Amino acid sequence: MSSFLQIALDTPLRRVFDYRCPEGIDGARLQPGTRVRVPFGQRRLIGILLKTSTTSDVPAAKLKAAIEVLDDEPLFDPTSFELLCWAADYYRHPIGEVFAAALPVPLRTGATLDAQVERWRLTEQGMQEWQSLPARSSRLRGLAAAVAREAGSDELSTLSPTWRAGLRELESRGWVRHEIVAAESIAPTIEPVPGHDLSDLQRDAVDRILACYAEANSFRTFLLHGVTGSGKTEVYLRVIEKVIADNRQALVLVPEIALTPQLVERFQQRFQTRIAALHSQLTDAERLAAWRAARSGAARIVIGTRSAIFASLPHIGIIIVDEEHDPSYKQQEGFRYSARDLAIVRAQRHGIPVVLGSATPSLESLSRADKQPGSLLSLPTRAGNAKPPLVRVVDLRKHAGTDGISTPTMQAIKHHLERNGQVLLYLNRRGFAPVLFCPSCGWSAACRRCDARMTVHARANKLICHHCGQEESIHERCASCDSPVKPVGEGTERIEETVARLFPGVTTARIDRDSIRRKGELEATLAQIHDGSVRILIGTQMLTKGHHFPNVTLVVVLDADQGLFGTDFRAAERLAQNIVQVSGRAGRAERSGEVIIQTEFPEHPLLISLLQGGYSGFAAKALQEREHAHWPPFARLALLRAEAASMTHAMEFLHRARDIALQSGARGEQLRILGPVAAPMARRAGRYRAQLLLQAPSHAPLQKLMPHWLAQLEVLPQAKKVRWSIDIDPLELF
Numbered sequence: 001m002s003s004f005l006q007i008a009l010d011t012p013l014r015r016v017f018d019y020r021c022p023e024g025i026d027g028a029r030l031q032p033g034t035r036v037r038v039p040f041g042q043r044r045l046i047g048i049l050l051k052t053s054t055t056s057d058v059p060a061a062k063l064k065a066a067i068e069v070l071d072d073e074p075l076f077d078p079t080s081f082e083l084l085c086w087a088a089d090y091y092r093h094p095i096g097e098v099f100a101a102a103l104p105v106p107l108r109t110g111a112t113l114d115a116q117v118e119r120w121r122l123t124e125q126g127m128q129e130w131q132s133l134p135a136r137s138s139r140l141r142g143l144a145a146a147v148a149r150e151a152g153s154d155e156l157s158t159l160s161p162t163w164r165a166g167l168r169e170l171e172s173r174g175w176v177r178h179e180i181v182a183a184e185s186i187a188p189t190i191e192p193v194p195g196h197d198l199s200d201l202q203r204d205a206v207d208r209i210l211a212c213y214a215e216a217n218s219f220r221t222f223l224l225h226g227v228t229g230s231g232k233t234e235v236y237l238r239v240i241e242k243v244i245a246d247n248r249q250a251l252v253l254v255p256e257i258a259l260t261p262q263l264v265e266r267f268q269q270r271f272q273t274r275i276a277a278l279h280s281q282l283t284d285a286e287r288l289a290a291w292r293a294a295r296s297g298a299a300r301i302v303i304g305t306r307s308a309i310f311a312s313l314p315h316i317g318i319i320i321v322d323e324e325h326d327p328s329y330k331q332q333e334g335f336r337y338s339a340r341d342l343a344i345v346r347a348q349r350h351g352i353p354v355v356l357g358s359a360t361p362s363l364e365s366l367s368r369a370d371k372q373p374g375s376l377l378s379l380p381t382r383a384g385n386a387k388p389p390l391v392r393v394v395d396l397r398k399h400a401g402t403d404g405i406s407t408p409t410m411q412a413i414k415h416h417l418e419r420n421g422q423v424l425l426y427l428n429r430r431g432f433a434p435v436l437f438c439p440s441c442g443w444s445a446a447c448r449r450c451d452a453r454m455t456v457h458a459r460a461n462k463l464i465c466h467h468c469g470q471e472e473s474i475h476e477r478c479a480s481c482d483s484p485v486k487p488v489g490e491g492t493e494r495i496e497e498t499v500a501r502l503f504p505g506v507t508t509a510r511i512d513r514d515s516i517r518r519k520g521e522l523e524a525t526l527a528q529i530h531d532g533s534v535r536i537l538i539g540t541q542m543l544t545k546g547h548h549f550p551n552v553t554l555v556v557v558l559d560a561d562q563g564l565f566g567t568d569f570r571a572a573e574r575l576a577q578n579i580v581q582v583s584g585r586a587g588r589a590e591r592s593g594e595v596i597i598q599t600e601f602p603e604h605p606l607l608i609s610l611l612q613g614g615y616s617g618f619a620a621k622a623l624q625e626r627e628h629a630h631w632p633p634f635a636r637l638a639l640l641r642a643e644a645a646s647m648t649h650a651m652e653f654l655h656r657a658r659d660i661a662l663q664s665g666a667r668g669e670q671l672r673i674l675g676p677v678a679a680p681m682a683r684r685a686g687r688y689r690a691q692l693l694l695q696a697p698s699h700a701p702l703q704k705l706m707p708h709w710l711a712q713l714e715v716l717p718q719a720k721k722v723r724w725s726i727d728i729d730p731l732e733l734f
Helices: 078-090 095-101 124-132 138-148 153-159 163-172 200-214 232-245 259-270 284-296 306-310 339-350 363-371 407-418 492-502 521-530 571-583 605-629 647-663 699-714 717-721
Strands: 004-008 017-020 035-040 043-053 116-122 176-182 220-226 249-253 274-278 299-304 316-322 353-358 376-379 390-395 422-426 435-437 455-457 462-464 471-473 486-488 508-511 536-539 552-557 594-599 636-644 672-684 687-696 722-728
Touching (some): 017 035, 078 095, 078 306, 078 339, 116 124, 138 153, 138 163, 153 163, 220 232, 220 363, 232 299, 232 316, 249 306, 259 299, 259 521, 274 284, 306 339, 339 353, 390 605, 407 552, 647 699, 647 717, 647 722, 687 699
Parallel strands (some): 249 316, 274 299, 552 594
Antiparallel strands (some): 435 486, 455 462, 636 722
């Protein structure tokens, strides 16, 4: 008998825990992936069984016995289970926390694996006889009529508080049959809407993906590079149509929660099948129901944000990652995984195609496609009769402006409004102004806990730090010289005020994290945009992702200079992506569109390459620069971060970490160590931050170093004074 269990527990410790089998249970019959309740100190925790063994490195007398096994079968299909184990190893994260991240909260706390609901059905005898009940038996007649129309428990309870007793009486007469069925087996009844005719390029993309899908063990990564409005979603739908017809499942990842409802709605219009949505705004019960539907196979389509990559889908046939370039796919806290990269690994392990779609693909995905002939699918033109927008640059050095809106831009807005078009103003900076400034002495309101300025929020009459959340009232006079102060610069709140002053009577809407807080607000605002009641739309990066505004004819990028001189090597790529994405909102339907880019650096090489060669031209040049500088995708990175109550403690830990790495042979061309240095924002939320960057031409040198190196870091005396983390393939160097 296998007497010992290796359990992964939701703790920050990079290890597994051995327990003896519960009394009377043969460990050899237990399957990896089942939940086990175990004693852990003074607590009882639920962990995941990794494997059973006849031996343990710990003496049996010192091992505690597990309390109970919660499941008769694993929570995960074998491939999903192996993917989670692989991810814990690749990203060097405690395996118990990895499994916890993959499960809904109720399953972590002991909820049953399969949900069941009660149903009552009329028997053949009941169908023939229930209407013969006398009129005085109104309660029983009402219950029988409700059962005849397949009413659920909620409706039955409104008919009678003693409905269960009434149904038992009908059951005793042989008129009603009681059933217990899986909740996920209930499918919607929606009349599907046919799709649009495909263009030749769309048809070619669909055919190439499906040709790969039809092959056995057909893993391949396709990059669907289509300009905004080119019909990428229709390609997804046609591919999924075939997958569903084969009784298999499709997993669709989206970067933002805001995109999930509208995408679910579009999919529901096309498919008469259950669709499960998985994202963080669901209640625990809703998330559990969706997870169960995916695992049981009842949900043929699963749409979700990054954590949906861990959903257990036993019949998966395709994975689609929409807006694959989006940084939201990388988790920045705790378990720092990339859902896009894990989608590729998962597809490879399942032997199925994965489709990465974007109008502005990441340089990593473009480089990968370049190395795999036939994997790039291009949609260079917009669907239907839609034309690309006319793009022009406004030099802010030559044109006067009013609170961020130049005179040529004001004239263009007026022109498009007169022609009954809608206008989108993009500024990726929320609040009223980024700085509260004293013209007399140069003082500015700084956060007391961060190396950052406080943002002015005029409507709330507050200064707010967007990094730590610190708030205080707005000062009317300088804290240094007592002179009057003023807000400098523009945020979306100030632009909204300016637009209201310049265009009185024109309805506007602002979409950012300050204005869209409650559930349903975004959907309500988008509905106003689509019905034409909102004429001018102001927003941040939330507006660049996947939204379709058919009546928007003018898009204005109010400040294109934010990312031109960023410290991060990816700053230029992200700026180009944002400009192209938001520009793509203009002229999506029959009406022609216009894009205005306001800048003080119209001669900047990034803007010139975008205007002359589009995103593809920019990307080609950017890839050359990355290759010369040995940055991803031509190198692999790992970032060791440390934060402490003092910068001295953080730097001491990182210097010691660097010494250990060098002693382990981490030097030369195979592995470079850069730093340690203070983070670009050295102090945040009262903590001092520093980092050490490891750079290698491939991932192998990093993986070779990591196990021994991290084990030594955990026992360093300096580690007790810091909070540290390792980030494999970091997306942000901050």
